[in-house]
Amino acid sequence: MKSTEIRELTDEELTKKLEDGRAELFNLRFQMATSQLDNTARVTSVKRDIARIQTEMRSRQIAAGTSAAAK
Numbered sequence: 715m716k717s718t719e720i721r722e723l724t725d726e727e728l729t730k731k732l733e734d735g736r737a738e739l740f741n742l743r744f745q746m747a748t749s750q751l752d753n754t755a756r757v758t759s760v761k762r763d764i765a766r767i768q769t770e771m772r773s774r775q776i777a778a779g780t781s782a783a784a785k
Contacts, residue, residue: 715731715763715766717766717770720766720767720770721770723770725771725774728767728770728771729771731763731767732764732767732768732771735760735763735764735767736764738760739757739760739761739764742756742757742760743757
């Protein structure tokens, strides 16, 4: 998922994507521990997607705080 796609999502969609990403990461780690994971690069990809989502959520939180303080 690209950062441009993430910026277009609503707050609810971001929260849902974050939950889905964390669940997928858990499953991938479980598969890795049991030697059933074929594509190990997927773990890194999911971690980066989670980080991008968290970054966007935090930037929106900061933007909302600064706009409220400016009023």
